[in-house]
Amino acid sequence: MRYFFLAFTLIVILVVSFFGFRGQKFSSTPLRIFPDMDDQDRINTQEESSFFKDGMGSRKPVAGTIPRGFNPDGSGVSFGNSESYLHTGTIGDAYGTGMPEDLELAKNPEALLRHGEDRYQVSCMPCHGEAGNGKGMASVVGKIQTADLKNFPSEKYPDGKMFEVITKGKGLMSGYGYNIPVDDRWAIIAYVRALQTADKPTE
Numbered sequence: 001m002r003y004f005f006l007a008f009t010l011i012v013i014l015v016v017s018f019f020g021f022r023g024q025k026f027s028s029t030p031l032r033i034f035p036d037m038d039d040q041d042r043i044n045t046q047e048e049s050s051f052f053k054d055g056m057g058s059r060k061p062v063a064g065t066i067p068r069g070f071n072p073d074g075s076g077v078s079f080g081n082s083e084s085y086l087h088t089g090t091i092g093d094a095y096g097t098g099m100p101e102d103l104e105l106a107k108n109p110e111a112l113l114r115h116g117e118d119r120y121q122v123s124c125m126p127c128h129g130e131a132g133n134g135k136g137m138a139s140v141v142g143k144i145q146t147a148d149l150k151n152f153p154s155e156k157y158p159d160g161k162m163f164e165v166i167t168k169g170k171g172l173m174s175g176y177g178y179n180i181p182v183d184d185r186w187a188i189i190a191y192v193r194a195l196q197t198a199d200k201p202t203e
C-alpha cells in the first residue's frame with residue numbers, strides 16, 4: 001500500500017509538471033524538447049528586411065501576376081462577392097435557370113457546349129461518369145456512391161442550384177468554386193443539360 005501511495009504521488013507530480021503549466025507565460029526561455037517550427041527564417045507581415053536593398057520585407061508581385069479571382073486580361077473579377085446571377089446562380093432568394101445574359105460564351109451555344117464537354121470531362125467525369133450516370137472511375141474503383149445527374153433535370157433542379165453545388169459542394173461532393181472558373185461552371189451546366197436529354201428519343 002505504501003508503494004501505491006508513493007507511485008500515486010509521483011504520478012500526480014509528473015502529470016502536473018507536464019500538463020499543469022501549459023498555457024502559462026514565462027519570461028525566461030522555456031525548455032524546448034521539440035522545437036517544432038518555433039524558429040523560422042521568415043519575414044513577418046510588414047516587417048523590415050535587410051536582405052533587400054529597399055529594406056522592405058513585403059515584395060511587390062512579379063510583373064504579370066494575376067491575383068486569384070481576376071480575369072487574365074485584367075477585365076475584372078471572375079468570382080468574388082458579386083451578387084449577380086452569373087456569380088451566384090440566384091436571383092434574389094430564388095435559384096434562377098437558364099444561362100446568364102452576361103455570359104459571353106452563351107452567345108455561341110455550340111462553343112458553349114464544346115467547352116462544357118471539355119471541362120465536364122476534366123472536372124466531373126471521374127466521379128459522375130462520361131454519360132453523367134454516376135458511374136465514373138471513382139465510383140467503380142473507389143465504390144463511392146455518386147449521383148446520377150439524370151435525376152436532376154432543370155424542372156426540379158434549376159441551373160442556379162447546380163451552379164451552387166459545383167461552387168460550394170454538397171454532401172460527399174466537395175465544392176469546386178476555387179478550381180473551376182465561373183464561365184466554365186456555366187458551360188458545364190449547359191453540357192450536363194445536354195447529357196440529360198441525350199438518350200431521350202427525338203420523336
Ligand code: HEC
Pocket residue numbers: 120123124125126127128138144145146147149152162165166170171172173174176180188189192
Ligand atoms: C470527387 C467526386 C465528384 C466530382 C469530381 C464531382 N462530383 Fe458531383 N457528386 C459527387 C457525389 C459523391 C455526389 C453525391 C453527394 C451526396 O448526396 O452526398 C454528387 C452530387 C452531385 C449533384 C447532385 C447534388 C444534390 O443536390 O443532391 C450534382 C448536380 C453534381 N454532383 C454535379 C457535379 C458536377 C457538374 C461536377 C463537375 C463540376 C461534379 N458534380 C463533380 C461526387 C463528385
